[in-house]
Amino acid sequence: MRLKTSEFQSLFNDGLNGLAELFEKHQHELRIAGGAVRDLLSGKRPEDVDFATTATPEDMKRMFQSAGIRMINNKGEKHGTITARLHNENFEVTTLRVDVQTDGRHAEVEFTTDWQKDAERRDLTINSMFLGLDGTLYDYFKGYEDLQNRKVRFVGSAEQRIQEDYLRILRYFRFYGRVALEADDHEPETLAAIRENGRGLAGISGERIWVEVKKMVVGNHAAHLLELIYNLELAQYIGLPPDGNVEEMKRVWQNAKGHSPKPMTILAALLHCPEEVEKMDIRLKVSREEKSLALFLVKHRRELCRSQDEPDSLKPFTDFIIDSRELDSQSKVCELLKYQGEEKLLAELCRWSTxxxxxxxxxxxxxxxxxxxxxxxxxxxxxxxxxxxxxxxxxxxxxxxxxx
Missing domain, CATH: 1.10.8 (Helicase, Ruva Protein; domain 3)
Known part of the structure; x- marks a missing residue:
């Protein structure tokens, strides 16, 4: 198929046209890769566009230097990525790769000119497609079909893909929440592979895990996916309490999901006490603001609530804000009202000025x-x-x- 949507056409500007002309001049193929292809096929204009090419990093450096194009931030060069700046825009271009050796966290790569070999090393079928600059779709593993059917599947063997990088377990959950229509429509063999390899997450850095967990928790099906993490016995490896309060979390998710809760508002429901906040922070290295919100919610979720005498009054909450010395107390109380399911009071507090x-x-x-x-x-x-x-x-x- 060939894509001709307005979202696709809107990507073309002086910068991309110049990039395309340069690669064509030097007879190297250039395609849009990964998540940008998925977004374009879903009718969305991608926020970030990554490119893949048959040119090696050395080829690209020669091309850009001869054309007087500045290259920036080339820390990714050893993995095949060169970033060029054209017309005040950065273009990240990566040489096609195959994994030579992996340890579940990092991969040693070798460059290739085989597009299918590069697609094979990617995590999910919906992330393994390429799009030519003429709109031609290159799809080696039925990613477009999966996207249309709202299916999330690993490329090839789920177990092999996971063992190459254990973080892919959490990426699977994150994309499931973004793509799948039904909360519980997983392939049994995928869940079996996740359960068998879950302990591998213990070796992944807390920062990488936290990036994925945050995105998962604010996506669709978050309550189901967090419960699944407990059912598959993964919680202990990713910084969540082994005996997390799953029922409380499901209740809070129902309360808050329509009000754009912060990730920590949902996760705090799993935590029983401040000590568990501290343990989670040690593992995941959350930000100071995120930790502060978790401690606030765990401490005040029961004691700071609407008055029985005046159930429609904001007074307990506004009094708390007035007395608080913290600059962000109003935003924290808003998250508390989401947690408690107090929609009417939340709407009032959002309109209230201290x-x-x-x-x-x-x-x-x-x-x-x-x-x-x-x-x-x-x-x-x-x-x-x-x-x-x-x-x-x-x-x-x-x-x-x-x-x-």
Missing amino acids: PRFPVSGHDLRRIGIMSGKEIGATLQELRDIWKKSRYQMDKDELLSHIRP
Whole structure:
């Protein structure tokens, strides 16, 4: 087949046209590769476009140098990748490769001119296709058929692909959430291969695992996939508690899935205590903000909730924000409301702006209160009165409450 969609045509600009002309001039084939092909076949314009070529890195360097094209950030050269900059745009081009040796984390590669050999070393059929710059699809493993049928399958043997890089287990889950229509439509042999090789994830760096887990958790079928991770006994290898609260996680996912929850909002439901947050951080090396959110949710998910007396009132949450010294307290409380399934209160809080407490220590000194201790106690007393007024009292009204 030949692709002629507007999304495909929109990729062509002065930079890509110049790149294509240069490769054609030197008689090296150039094709769009991997995820960009999948996106284009799905009717999406890809955010990133990678290219594959029969030219070796040395060929490409000679071509670019002779054409006066700048090459940048060539750390990937030993793996066959050269990045060229044309018309203020970067183009990442990789020589076709075959894996000579793999250890489950890294691969030693050898360059080839065989497009099918390169496709064989890729993880999933939907990621193994190439697209010529004339729109011709090159599909060696029925990737387009799988994409149309919303199937996620490994190229060739699932066990072999996984053993080449154990992170592919999590990539399978991530793409399953992106592509599959049904929550539980896996091929039994794929799940068997994942179960048998799951311990290999223990040797993968936490940073790489966290990238995949975050993307999986905000995709479709996240609750099913996290439960599957527990059923396949993978949790212990990727930094999640072995006895994670799966039922709580499923409930929270139902509560939050329509409100763009942060990944940690869903994962926090698996955690029983702050110590498990610490253990997860040690393994996955999450960001400071992500760890802080997890600790906040684990601590406040039960105690900070709507009032039984005024169930439709935001007051417990806004009072917490007013009293908090953290700059991001409102965003954390929003995640808490997603966690709790408080849709109405969440909508209200998103519209709410933090009011400014109108009284300062300077105001108290002007009326004769000079002791630092007394100023602190008086400010707290006035702040409590202000909160009870739903933040409506102004400075004069509050100062009138000070006893002479």
